[in-house]
Amino acid sequence: MKAGSRLEKLLNQGEFVATAELGPPKSADIQLIKKKAAILRGYADAVNITDNQTAIVRVSSIAAGKIALDEGLEPIIQMTCRDRNRLAMQADILGAYVLGLRNLLCLSGDHQSFGNHPQSKNVYDLDSIQLVQMYKNMRDEKVFQCGEEIRNTKKSEIIEPRMFLGVAANPFGDPFEFRVVRLAKKIKAGADFVQTQCIFDLPKFKTFMQMVTDRGLHEKVSILAGVMPVKSPKVLQYMKNNVAGMSIPDELIRRMEGAKDAKAEGAKICVEMIQQMREMPGIAGVHIMAVEWEEIVPTVVKDAGLWPRPEVAAE
Amino acid sequence: MIIAEQKDITEIVKMIEGYQYQGRPLKILVVGCDTCVTVCLAGGAKEVAILASSLRLAFKVQGKEAQVHETSIERQCEKEFVDSLKSAVKEHDLLISTGCGIGVQTIAEQFPDLAVIPALNTTFLGLPEKQGVWVERCQACGQCILDKTGGICPISRCSKSLLNGPCGGSQNGKCEINKDIDCGWHLIYERLKALNRLECLEEIMPVKNWSTSRDGGPRKVIREDMCL
Amino acid sequence: MDFTPAIVAFCCENSAYRAADLAGTKQEGYPSNVKICRLPCSGKLEIIHILKAFEEGADGVFVFACHPDSCKFLLGNVRAGKRIDHTNTILEKIGIKKERLRFFYVSELEWTTFLDLVREGNESIKSLGPSPVKVRSTVIPAKAGIQKK
Numbered sequence: 038m039k040a041g042s043r044l045e046k047l048l049n050q051g052e053f054v055a056t057a058e059l060g061p062p063k064s065a066d067i068q069l070i071k072k073k074a075a076i077l078r079g080y081a082d083a084v085n086i087t088d089n090q091t092a093i094v095r096v097s098s099i100a101a102g103k104i105a106l107d108e109g110l111e112p113i114i115q116m117t118c119r120d121r122n123r124l125a126m127q128a129d130i131l132g133a134y135v136l137g138l139r140n141l142l143c144l145s146g147d148h149q150s151f152g153n154h155p156q157s158k159n160v161y162d163l164d165s166i167q168l169v170q171m172y173k174n175m176r177d178e179k180v181f182q183c184g185e186e187i188r189n190t191k192k193s194e195i196i197e198p199r200m201f202l203g204v205a206a207n208p209f210g211d212p213f214e215f216r217v218v219r220l221a222k223k224i225k226a227g228a229d230f231v232q233t234q235c236i237f238d239l240p241k242f243k244t245f246m247q248m249v250t251d252r253g254l255h256e257k258v259s260i261l262a263g264v265m266p267v268k269s270p271k272v273l274q275y276m277k278n279n280v281a282g283m284s285i286p287d288e289l290i291r292r293m294e295g296a297k298d299a300k301a302e303g304a305k306i307c308v309e310m311i312q313q314m315r316e317m318p319g320i321a322g323v324h325i326m327a328v329e330w331e332e333i334v335p336t337v338v339k340d341a342g343l344w345p346r347p348e349v350a351a352e
Numbered sequence: 353m354i355i356a357e358q359k360d361i362t363e364i365v366k367m368i369e370g371y372q373y374q375g376r377p378l379k380i381l382v383v384g385c386d387t388c389v390t391v392c393l394a395g396g397a398k399e400v401a402i403l404a405s406s407l408r409l410a411f412k413v414q415g416k417e418a419q420v421h422e423t424s425i426e427r428q429c430e431k432e433f434v435d436s437l438k439s440a441v442k443e444h445d446l447l448i449s450t451g452c453g454i455g456v457q458t459i460a461e462q463f464p465d466l467a468v469i470p471a472l473n474t475t476f477l478g479l480p481e482k483q484g485v486w487v488e489r490c491q492a493c494g495q496c497i498l499d500k501t502g503g504i505c506p507i508s509r510c511s512k513s514l515l516n517g518p519c520g521g522s523q524n525g526k527c528e529i530n531k532d533i534d535c536g537w538h539l540i541y542e543r544l545k546a547l548n549r550l551e552c553l554e555e556i557m558p559v560k561n562w563s564t565s566r567d568g569g570p571r572k573v574i575r576e577d578m579c580l
Numbered sequence: 581m582d583f584t585p586a587i588v589a590f591c592c593e594n595s596a597y598r599a600a601d602l603a604g605t606k607q608e609g610y611p612s613n614v615k616i617c618r619l620p621c622s623g624k625l626e627i628i629h630i631l632k633a634f635e636e637g638a639d640g641v642f643v644f645a646c647h648p649d650s651c652k653f654l655l656g657n658v659r660a661g662k663r664i665d666h667t668n669t670i671l672e673k674i675g676i677k678k679e680r681l682r683f684f685y686v687s688e689l690e691w692t693t694f695l696d697l698v699r700e701g702n703e704s705i706k707s708l709g710p711s712p713v714k715v716r717s718t719v720i721p722a723k724a725g726i727q728k729k
Contacts, residue, residue: 145512145519145520147521161512162559164512164514164519165516166556170556205520206520211522211523211524222556225556226556281520282521406670409674409676412712413676413712
């Protein structure tokens with residue numbers, strides 16, 4: 038057991054896991070975090086707590102994660118390379134571990150020009166691959182990036198942060214044939230689990246997964262396929278036009294446009310995706326990204342036959 | 353070379369406003385540089401003439417009194433060339449340099465009693481892509497790895513300076529932040545593919561030592577064999 | 581107030597200059613305050629020439645180029661157009677109305693058009709009044725250029 042987190046245990050048990058997302062508020066609104074946690078409780082095995090997503094300032098992932106933990110969720114803390122240097126990153130993982138958090142997703146992070154502070158200096162001291170490698174070494178080799186042991190004094194005990202480490206993967210970025218190589222690199226660097234970008238283009242995703250399973254990568258890492266319930270066809274159109282690294286088939290947009298109840302249709306499409314993912318070789322679970330629509334997660338989870346969530350087997 | 357571009361003339365006029373002397377016209381000398389800023393069409397003799405003329409017109413329109421003279425030297429980043437301005441400098445109250453930031457600072461160092469203002473914003477190290485367009489190529493990080501990336505720099509050409517790129521936002525060879533920016537890592541991938549060296553990309557590039565870059569503080573290079 | 585503006589007309593010798601010549605032979609009358617400056621091509625015109633004209637007291641500057649795709653040096657009229665645009669931005673920022681700088685296309689045979697444009701341009705400069713450069717300042721224009729070493 039690497040970190041002993043609930044997510045890790047369930048994956049080891051061979052369960053088809055379901056993770057969700059909680060977007061912290063853009064203000065010091067602790068009640069909203071608790072409210073979102075209450076919606077998701079019991080419907081996901083672990084919940085990503087996003088980190089200044091799209092470079093818009095929100096409550097920090099670790100702070101919101103601790104609150105979510107206290108509310109009964111299993112958080113997956115997110116860490117971007119955009120906002121922190123290696124000192125802050127190592128301090129943060131120690132802090133997160135001390136607070137009881139046990140899962141961590143390493144990301145490059147959207148460039149700050151996307152967000153509400155485009156004039157800021159960005160950091161990118163490390164990239165996401167170097168980050169997961171650094172965290173793996175902290176956990177397994179018990180050393181800081183500089184090589185020093187993780188102990189307070191020469192005589193004190195080594196207490197290393199033991200996190201279950203995740204990375205993101207985008208099957209649709211370019212160059213397409215390089216995406217699998219990059220995934221292999223992330224696994225080599227130390228990723229324990231992978232969450233993909235949200236999938237709308239199933240055939241292209243299947244091609245990607247074929248390359249993954251051909252290389253045997255699905256046996257080295259747990260791959261969770263990203264899905265996103267959308268509220269309206271406009272959301273899909275917006276993502277198609279503006280979000281880099283997305284592949285959205287026009288038929289889906291037309292289907293949403295033709296629907297009487299767009300929200301219900303969006304949830305239905307998501308459920309269908311999940312059902313397809315369950316049949317695909319190499320997929321260990323799904324990651325439900327209901328961005329600013331946490332309320333729909335219970336519906337999606339139930340309709341996809343993923344409720345109730347499994348229990349961790351007794352030792 | 354160093355690429356710079358001229359500041360908005362209203363900004364330059366505003367900078368001068370603080371220097372109006374009473375009783376006699378302000379005497380300004382606009383100094384150009386014949387090296388990098390000439391090539392990037394920002395501060396050579398030609399641009400100096402245009403700026404000086406524009407300033408004279410601006411002052412006349414405002415009813416202000418000022419004399420604006422022009423000159424240009426080979427390079428503002430070498431003290432010997434800057435020293436050639438010694439006699440001209442004595443006759444003026446204010447210098448406007450159309451050199452890069454290095455030039456402005458060298459002039460300020462050589463003539464500490466004279467006010468010098470920058471007419472340009474120094475932007476980056478790069479080259480002309482085609483006439484009228486200059487692009488960035490180098491971040492002067494102090495640890496060149498161009499041998500590993502097929503001659504394309506990920507620090508300067510990747511918006512996130514990733515060493516194990518591309519990130520998930522690379523689409524059709526373009527960077528997620530702007531469709532006019534090529535994805536640096538896409539370019540590296542294509543170049544290594546053409547050179548039959550794609551296996552380079554399977555290795556994890558280790559964490560960068562940024563201390564040789566500006567992050568380590570202002571830098572100095574010394575060649576002992578040349579110091580007398 | 582009866583004001584006769586001082587105007588410089590930069591004319592490409594392959595088109596406008598010939599049209600001006602032709603107009604001269606027709607004795608149709610030509611405003612004598614519009615002085616013609618002959619260029620081998622409108623692309624020879626530099627931004628500094630326009631600015632110097634205003635410094636020396638011009639109330640208006642006209643530039644005549646060959647029609648698009650008719651420049652015998654291929655891109656001369658394109659260069660001229662771009663330089664006019666750039667000069668316009670400078671003029672606006674230093675307080676000189678960009679309407680004092682006019683850019684026209686003519687061919688060598690269009691002598692009536694040339695005359696019309698010159699007359700119309702002259703009237704519009706008259707209505708703008710004297711250049712603010714002349715009106716407000718009494719400082720003698722500084723001579724440019726210190727010897728370069």
